[in-house]
Amino acid sequence: RLWYPFFNRPSTAHLTIKTIVGLRAIAPGLPIAYTERDGYAITTLEITTPILGLDLMIGRWQVQQKFMSGRKEKILLQTYFDKVNAGIAKEYLDLCERYIHFYENLIGTYPYSSFTVVSSPFPTGLGMPSLTYISEKILKYPFIKTRSLPHEIVHNWFGNGIRVDYSSGNWSEGLTTYLADYWQVELASEDEAKEMRYGWLRNYASITDGDEKSLQAFTTRHHTASSTIGYGKSAMFFHMLRKSIGNEPFINCLKDFWLTYRYQSASFHDIRDTCQTHTNINLTVFFDSWIPTVGAPKLSANLTQTNAPERLMTINHDGKWVYPLDVEISSDANAIDSTKLMRGDEITFALSVDDVKSTKIKLDPNFNIWRKLDAAELVGTLRDFIAAKQATYIQLTSDIQDGSAIISTYFMENTTYGEQTPDSNKSKKDPVIILGDIASITEHLNKSVNAIDSEDLMPISEVDFVMVSTYITNTPTLLISTPKVITDKDFSMLISRARHYGKYSWLKISPNGITEKGKWPIQEKVFSF
Ligand SMILES: [Zn+2]
Known part of the structure; x- marks a missing residue:
């Protein structure tokens, strides 16, 4: 069934949905009535805050509710969870209360009368005004509770409460990532916050120059390169803004921006003009040096x-x-x-x-x-190769017929391989993938300078599947060692499983399925004379 009510301009709505009993209906907005009659269930929702379109979801959910006192009024918190997740509904209601309370203090009054978390049978997550739709398979994981949930909650202010005027780029993903994913980590641990900032720079190091667009050109995430800019660079931009003008003025800017533009659309320029009233620093030169430009300082x-x-x-x-x-x-x-x-x-x-x-x-x-x-600061990760273009493939010895086809299908986003050319003609940035047995891989690993804690992944046995991301004479190199006897099918399965470990430097999977993983430590770049 298709359902596409879309208004030409932001509008309020009154919505009545009739289903058979046993099915529940939910849309962004406040449920004001639910009755059952003659085998039918009738749900009425009131959407009092103007929105552009209405998303409707219907499913077999167990509904749990809780009221919290917001700054302006009582806020209804709800979970529409499948049977399997019903046990964590209360935890979610409490987390929603905690985050909404936190962001009302940081930004301003929560703009809706309710917030609902809905479990989805589909593997995707969606955010809408006052509602988030999260895959039922991942609701239980800590990173959903500590990162995705606050992220979707902050979008009620930035992205939905204030919509994006795309004329100077989509600022809402960066600001939301900074205030939710990053801010919550920074509150808990400065070390982890530093690691997250490093992670943004590390992701940036692995995208190809030609794929880079400016913040002004970012609209929405569609591949690794666009999310590196639209989420990572944008979040770091807000971090630099906060460092430039100071923590307290930055927080005052957030409150001011919210009060000035709520229920309207706003651009990076509007953020700049709002912040300019809180600082003597010339923000026009600061914004102009980051928003329309590509590239980054090399110190x-x-x-x-x-x-x-x-x-x-x-x-x-x-x-x-x-x-x-x-x-x-x-x-x-x-x-x-x-x-x-x-x-x-x-x-x-x-x-x-x-x-x-x-x-x-x-x-x-x-x-x-x-x-x-700097090259010294780079820690090799498996993700470098997921996003790599123009990789050179070398197969040393293995049962596998054509490893390059399997790796490009099940591991990499880009299927092109570069020509195998003599080293002198090859750009140092172009990565190399080497598939071999344990002896040949260990020999290459010993030539690597960045893999300084490589004893962590030892001992490797002949039946292990191992992937190691490192630098050999400054060339990003992915070493893959497979068991001596392996079918193409098993290799495909292992290699697609490795995609989930992108942020790690190495991965080892034993025949009994035990997975070990690790990251090389970050080294500091020191200038001396
Ligand atoms: Zn987002």
């Missing part, structure tokens, strides 16, 4: 005048972005941490250290800006 530090006492340090970033840069300078005698405003091509400042030989400089050591990671 380097050089001594431009070496004679004491007038030593000068110059920091380049290969472009013209504007952001606050953390600089850590240490020597045997002293240590100075400072934040410099980067703008223009480079900045130069006096270096007040006694001993240049022992001086070490770290730039943005905590990953607070959107930038290109």
